[in-house]
Amino acid sequence: MFNGRLAYRRNRFNWTIKTQLQYGIVKNAQQAQRKSSDRLFFDAKAGYLISTRWQWFGSLNVLSQFAPGYDYITLPSGQEQDNQISNFFAPGYLTESFGLGYEPTDDFNLQLGLLTVRQTFVTDPTVKLYVPQNYGVPLDRTSRTEVAFQLVANYDHDIASNINLNFRYQLFADYRNLAATDHRLDLTITGKINKVMNANLSGVILYDQDQDNTIQYSQALSIGFFLTL
Numbered sequence: 002m003f004n005g006r007l008a009y010r011r012n013r014f015n016w017t018i019k020t021q022l023q024y025g026i027v028k029n030a031q032q033a034q035r036k037s038s039d040r041l042f043f044d045a046k047a048g049y050l051i052s053t054r055w056q057w058f059g060s061l062n063v064l065s066q067f068a069p070g071y072d073y074i075t076l077p078s079g080q081e082q083d084n085q086i087s088n089f090f091a092p093g094y095l096t097e098s099f100g101l102g103y104e105p106t107d108d109f110n111l112q113l114g115l116l117t118v119r120q121t122f123v124t125d126p127t128v129k130l131y132v133p134q135n136y137g138v139p140l141d142r143t144s145r146t147e148v149a150f151q152l153v154a155n156y157d158h159d160i161a162s163n164i165n166l167n168f169r170y171q172l173f174a175d176y177r178n179l180a181a182t183d184h185r186l187d188l189t190i191t192g193k194i195n196k197v198m199n200a201n202l203s204g205v206i207l208y209d210q211d212q213d214n215t216i217q218y219s220q221a222l223s224i225g226f227f228l229t230l
Contacts, residue, residue, distance in 0.1 A: 002021070002022070002023045002025075002038075002201060002203070002221075002223055002225065003020070003021065003022040003023075004020075004021050004189075005018075005019070005020045005021075006018070006019050006020075007019075013049055013050040013056075014047075014048070014049055014050075015047070015048050015050075015056075016045070016046065016047040016048070017044075017045070017046050018043075018044070018045045018046075019042075019043075019044045019045075020042060020043045020044070021040060021042040022040070022041060022042070023038045023039060023040040023221075024036075024038065024039050024040075024067055024068070025037040025038040025039070025221065025223075032073075032081070033081065033083075035071065035073070036068065036070060037221065038219065038221050039066040039067055039068060039070065040064075040066060041063070041064070041065045041066055041067055042063070042064055043062070043063040043064075044060065044061070044062045044063075045060065045061045045062075046058055046059070046060040046061075046102075046112075047059055047060075048102055054103055054104055054105050055101060055102065055103055055104075056101070056102045056104065057099075057100075057101065057102070058098075058099070058100065058101070058102040058112060059097075059098070059099050060096075060097070060098045060099075060112065060114070061095075061096070061097055062094070062095070062096040062097075062098070063093070063094070063095055063096075064093070064094040064096075065089060065090050065092070065093035065094065066087060066088075066089065067089060068088070068089065069085050069087065069088045069125075070085070070086055070087035070088070071083035071084060071085055071086060072084045072086045072131060084130075084131040085125075085127050085128060085130075085131060086128060086131050086132050087128060088124075088125040088127070088128060089124075089125075090122050090123075090124045090125075091122070091123045091124050091125035091128045092121055092122060092123050092128075092136040092138075093121075093122040093123075093124070094119060094120070094121055094122070095119070095120045095122070096117060096118070096119040096120075096151070097117070097118050097119075098112070098114035098116070098117040098118075098151050099114065099115065099116045099117075100112065100113045100114040100115040100116065100117075100151075101113045101115065108156060108157055108158040109154075109155065109156050109157075109158075110154075110155050111152070111153070111154050111155075112151070112152070112153040112154075112155075113150075113151075113152060114149075114150060114151035114152070114153070115150065116148070117148070117149045117150060117151040117173070118146065118147070118148055118149075119146070119147045119149060119151075119173065120144055120145070120146050121136055121137055121138055121144065121145045121146075121147070121211075122138070122143060122144045123135055123136055123138045123143055123144075124143055132212075134211055134212065136211050136212060137211030147175045147177075148175070148176055148177075149173055149174055149175045149176055150173075150174045150176065151171065151172065151173050151174075152170075152171070152172040153169065153170070153171050153172075154168075154169070154170045154171075155168075155169050156168050156169075163192060163193040164190065164191070164192050164193075165189075165190070165191045165192075166188075166189075166190055167188070167189045167190075167191070168186065168187060168188045168189070169186070169187045170184075170185070170186050170187075171183075171184070171185045171186075172184055173185075181210045181211075183207075183208065183209045183210075183211075184206075184207070184208045184209075185205070185206070185207045185208075185209070186205070186206045186207075187203075187204075187205050188203065188204050188205075188206075189201060189202070189203040189204075190202045190203075193227075194224070197226050197227065197228075198224065198225070198226055198227070199224070199225065199226075199227050200222070200223070200224050201221075201222070201223045201224075201225070202220075202221075202222050203220065203221050203222075203223075204218065204219065204220040204221075205217075205218060205219050205220075206218045
């Protein structure tokens with residue numbers, strides 16, 4: 002897991018770039034090797050202050066994964082069948098947003114994307130064989146465009162001297178179908194072990210009717226090194 006953040010602020014102008022890269026594998030007894038986590042996230046935002054706490058902003062966001070993902074099914078024979086349900090940019094999301102941002106403190110900010118355009122890509126035709134919804138993309142196409150309202154809340158705060166809490170909540174509501182609103186929460190708790198090592202507990206909760214009618218979630222615990230510049 003790699004987390005990076007770069008920020009700049011001068012007078013009324015500011016910009017922030019964030020990235021998160023995750024890839025993990027697990028090998029359980031009597032099972033083939035498989036992914037345990039896979040995430041490619043990039044977010045860039047530029048803002049112009051119109052008051053002490055409010056600003057106009059424009060942002061660009063990319064979300065996908067690195068490698069194929071599978072749904073594992075145990076056959077009556079006892080053998081395991083792997084059905085490919087994802088790949089690099091299958092699905093992949095490219096989101097451009099413009100609107101108002103509220104930033105009362107350095108730890109918390111809220112983005113109201115009044116005009117948000119999201120392109121959903123499914124570039125691997127194998128995926129639609131096992132995902133009938135094809136992540137909302139028509140079966141005869143490789144992309145879909147939605148115009149929506151988007152709300153993003155970011156919180157990054159040291160809740161103790163050696164513990165950091167970071168979460169990102171995103172609401173995405175297509176103006177043409179407000180009843181099918183998407184919700185996603187990414188949460189990471191990081192604890193410093195010593196000067197160069199830390200432990201991370203991360204989790205994702207997702208509700209997206211283009212993927213599944215139920216709530217999906219994942220969690221991971223990791224130990225690694227960190228560097229502050």
